[in-house]
Amino acid sequence: MTRIGFVGVGRMGANMALRLYERGYPIAAVYDVRREAAESVAEATGAAVAASLADVTRASDVVFTVVTDDVAMDRIFAETGDSLLTGAKGKIFVNCATVSPRIHEMVEGRARAAGAQSLEGCMASSIPQARNGALFLMVAGERATYEGIEPILRELSSALVYCGATGRAAEIKAIVNMVMNANTAALAEGLGLGAALGLDLGELREILSKTGANSRVLETDGEDMQNREHSVFFSAAHAAKDSGIALDLAERAGLDLPLAKATLAQYRRLVEIGCGELDKSAIAELTFKDRKIKPITT
Amino acid sequence: MTRIGFVGVGRMGANMALRLYERGYPIAAVYDVRREAAESVAEATGAAVAASLADVTRASDVVFTVVTDDVAMDRIFAETGDSLLTGAKGKIFVNCATVSPRIHEMVEGRARAAGAQSLEGCMASSIPQARNGALFLMVAGERATYEGIEPILRELSSALVYCGATGRAAEIKAIVNMVMNANTAALAEGLGLGAALGLDLGELREILSKTGANSRVLETDGEDMQNREHSVFFSAAHAAKDSGIALDLAERAGLDLPLAKATLAQYRRLVEIGCGELDKSAIAELTFKDRKIKPITT
Numbered sequence: 001m002t003r004i005g006f007v008g009v010g011r012m013g014a015n016m017a018l019r020l021y022e023r024g025y026p027i028a029a030v031y032d033v034r035r036e037a038a039e040s041v042a043e044a045t046g047a048a049v050a051a052s053l054a055d056v057t058r059a060s061d062v063v064f065t066v067v068t069d070d071v072a073m074d075r076i077f078a079e080t081g082d083s084l085l086t087g088a089k090g091k092i093f094v095n096c097a098t099v100s101p102r103i104h105e106m107v108e109g110r111a112r113a114a115g116a117q118s119l120e121g122c123m124a125s126s127i128p129q130a131r132n133g134a135l136f137l138m139v140a141g142e143r144a145t146y147e148g149i150e151p152i153l154r155e156l157s158s159a160l161v162y163c164g165a166t167g168r169a170a171e172i173k174a175i176v177n178m179v180m181n182a183n184t185a186a187l188a189e190g191l192g193l194g195a196a197l198g199l200d201l202g203e204l205r206e207i208l209s210k211t212g213a214n215s216r217v218l219e220t221d222g223e224d225m226q227n228r229e230h231s232v233f234f235s236a237a238h239a240a241k242d243s244g245i246a247l248d249l250a251e252r253a254g255l256d257l258p259l260a261k262a263t264l265a266q267y268r269r270l271v272e273i274g275c276g277e278l279d280k281s282a283i284a285e286l287t288f289k290d291r292k293i294k295p296i297t298t
Numbered sequence: 299m300t301r302i303g304f305v306g307v308g309r310m311g312a313n314m315a316l317r318l319y320e321r322g323y324p325i326a327a328v329y330d331v332r333r334e335a336a337e338s339v340a341e342a343t344g345a346a347v348a349a350s351l352a353d354v355t356r357a358s359d360v361v362f363t364v365v366t367d368d369v370a371m372d373r374i375f376a377e378t379g380d381s382l383l384t385g386a387k388g389k390i391f392v393n394c395a396t397v398s399p400r401i402h403e404m405v406e407g408r409a410r411a412a413g414a415q416s417l418e419g420c421m422a423s424s425i426p427q428a429r430n431g432a433l434f435l436m437v438a439g440e441r442a443t444y445e446g447i448e449p450i451l452r453e454l455s456s457a458l459v460y461c462g463a464t465g466r467a468a469e470i471k472a473i474v475n476m477v478m479n480a481n482t483a484a485l486a487e488g489l490g491l492g493a494a495l496g497l498d499l500g501e502l503r504e505i506l507s508k509t510g511a512n513s514r515v516l517e518t519d520g521e522d523m524q525n526r527e528h529s530v531f532f533s534a535a536h537a538a539k540d541s542g543i544a545l546d547l548a549e550r551a552g553l554d555l556p557l558a559k560a561t562l563a564q565y566r567r568l569v570e571i572g573c574g575e576l577d578k579s580a581i582a583e584l585t586f587k588d589r590k591i592k593p594i595t596t
Contacts, residue, residue, distance in 0.1 A: 124505070124508070124509040124510065124511075125509075126510075136505075136508050136509055138505065159508055161505065168497075171492075171495050171497065172492075172497065172502065172505055175488045175491055175492055175497075175502065175506075175511075176488075176505065176506060176509045176510070176511045177510075177511070178484075178487070178488060178491070179484050179485060179487070179488035179506060179511035180509065180510040180511040182480065182481075182483075182484030182487070182557065183480075183481050183484055183510075183511065183513055185480075185556075185557045186476075186477050186480030186481055186484065186557045186558070186561075187477060189476070189477070189480070189548075189553075189555040189556075189557050189558050190473045190474075190476060190477040192553060192555070193473055193476070193544060193547060193548050193551065193553060193555065194469075194470075194473055196548070196551035196552075196553055197469050197547065197551065199466075199469065199470065199473075203459075204470065204473065207422070207434075207436065207459060207470055207474065208473075208474060208477060210422070210434050210457055211422040211423075211434055211474045211478065211514070212422065212424075212474070212475075212478040212481075212514050212515060212518065212532075213422075213473075213474045213475070213477035213478040213481065213514065214513065214514040215481055215512065215513035215514065216509070216510050216511065216512040216513065217510060220510065234510075246491060249491060249495065250487075250491050250494070253491065253494035253495065253587065254494075254587060255487075255490060255491060255494055255585065255587055256585075257487040257490070257491065257585065258483075258487075258560040258563065258564060259480065259483045259484045259487050259557060259560050259561065259564075260484070260487050261560070262556040262557050262559070262560040263484075263557065265556065266556060266557075287553065287554075287555065289551065289552060289553055
C-alpha cells in the first residue's frame with residue numbers, strides 16, 4: 001500500500017492525514033515545525049515523527065505538504081541542507097498550500113531535477129471537509145502523475161478537478177479566494193450597517209438570503225459575524241495572503257481590481273491589529289460601529 | 299373590486315400592472331412621463347391613460363408608484379400643482395421605487411395630511427418576478443394599512459415581509475442592493491482576472507459555484523459577464539443609486555464601508571462612460587482587460 005507522508009500538519013494537514021489513515025492508508029511519517037502538532041498526528045495514526053524533511057521522503061511514497069506560504073515552500077524543497085528533495089527519486093509530492101503559481105512551477109522544476117514528481121493540490125474548502133474527505137480539490141501538474149495517485153486524491157475529496165499544467169490550480173484558487181474574501185467583506189459591511197440602523201440582524205440575514213445579495217459566505221459567516229464567533233476555519237491572515245496573491249497576478253496582467261484592493265486593505269488592517277489568527281468572519285469587527293476588537297490568540 | 303392605479307410604468311411597473319390585471323384586478327388609470335409607456339399598459343389592461351397625477355388618484359383606490367428617484371417621488375407627491383395628493387382622502391399609495399428612507403417618511407407625512415395612507419413597497423427582485431407575481435416584497439408603514447391591502451400585495455409576491463415603520467423597508471433594500479452590487483463587482487474582477495490569465499471562464503464559473511465564492515450573482519450575472527450580454531434587468535445606474543443610498547445611511551451612522559465605496563465608484567464610472575442603462579453585469583466591461591466599451595442605448 002502506498003505509504004503517505006505529511007509535512008505541515010496544522011488543522012488542514014492533520015485532518016487530511018486522519019482521513020487517509022481512516023481510509024486504510026499507512027501514514028508513514030509526519031513533520032511539522034511545531035513538533036507537538038506532528039506528535040499529535042503521529043499518536044492518532046501510528047506515524048513516525050520525522051526528525052528531518054529527508055526522513056519524510058525516505059519513509060513515504062507520496063508526500064502531502066500543507067505549509068504556510070511561498071517562503072516555507074521554498075524551504076522544504078531547498079536545494080541545499082535538509083530538504084524533501086533528498087533521496088526523492090520516484091517520489092510524488094502533492095503541494096496543498098495556497099501559494100503563488102510561480103512557487104509551484106519552481107518546485108516542480110526542482111522535483112523533476114531530483115527525479116521526483118510534484119503536483120499542485122489546491123483546496124477550496126475548510127477543516128470539516130478535510131476531515132470528512134469532502135474537499136473541493138483542484139489538482140494541476142503532469143496528467144500521468146495525477147492519474148497515478150487519483151485514488152488517494154478521491155479519498156480526500158468530494159469534488160476533484162484536474163486543472164492542467166502546474167500553476168493553473170493556484171491561479172484558480174487565488175481567484176476563488178479573492179472573490180470569496182470580497183463577498184465576505186461586503187457582507188460584513190451590510191450587517192454592520194444593519195446593526196448601526198438598529199435592524200434585527202437575524203431577520204436581515206433571512207432577507208438577504210432570499211435576494212440577489214445571497215452568497216455562500218452569508219451561509220457560512222453571517223451568523224458568526226452577528227454573534228462575534230470567530231473561531232478559525234479560514235484565518236484572516238490567509239484571506240490577506242490569498243487576496244494578495246490574486247492582486248499580484250492582476251498587476252502582472254495589467255488589471256486594476258478595486259474591490260480586491262479594498263478587501264486586501266481590510267484584511268491587512270485586521271492582521272495589523274493582531275487579529276490575523278481569527279476567522280475571516282472577524283472582518284465584521286471592523287465594520288460594526290460599537291465593536292472594539294481585542295486581539296485574541298487561538 | 300379595488301381599483302388600481304399605476305404611476306411610473308417602466309418595465310417593473312408595467313409588469314406589476316399586467317400581473318394584477320391578470321389576477322382580476324381592474325387597472326383603472328396609468329400615468330407615465332413617457333406617454334407611450336402608459337399607452338402600452340393601458341392597451342393591455344383596458345386602463346385609462348391619465349392626463350394628470352390627480353386623475354390617477356381620482357380613478358383609483360390603491361395607487362402603486364414606481365418612479366425613478368427621490369426627486370420624482372417629491373414631484374408626484376407635490377404639495378402644489380398636479381399631484382397624487384389631490385383628492386386623496388381615503389386612498390392608499392404603495393411606493394415601490396428604491397428611494398431614500400427619508401423621502402418615504404416625508405411622503406407618508408404628506409399623505410397623512412391629505413387624509414390618505416402610504417406604504418413603502420420595496421422590491422428585491424427583477425422584471426421576470428414582477429411579471430409572475432413572484433416578487434420579494436418588503437413593505438413598511440402602518441400595519442393596519444398593510445393588512446388592508448395584503449391580498450393585493452400577495453398577488454405580486456412569492457415572499458412578502460412586513461418590516462415595520464416607514465423607512466425600514468428602504469433601509470433594508472439599500473443594504474440588500476449594496477451587498478449585491480459589491481458581490482457583482484467582485485465577481486466581475488474574478489472573471490476578469492481569469493480571462494486575463496487565459497482560463498476557461500465556463501470552467502472557472504463552475505468551480506466558483508462549488509466554493510465559498512459562490513453567490514446569487516454568480517448564477518444571475520456570471521454567464522452574462524462572460525458573454526457580454528448586458529440587456530437590462532437591473533441597470534448600472536440603479537446599482538449606483540442604491541449603493542449611494544446605503545453609503546449615505548452609513549455616513550450618517552458614522553460607518554466607513556470601503557467595499558461599498560469601491561463598488562459605487564465602479565458603477566459611477568460605468569454611468570459616466572455612458573453605460574448606465576446597461577445591466578449591472580456590465581461592470582465586467584471595466585475589469586476585462588481587452589474590452590473597449592461602446593456606450594449602448596437600450
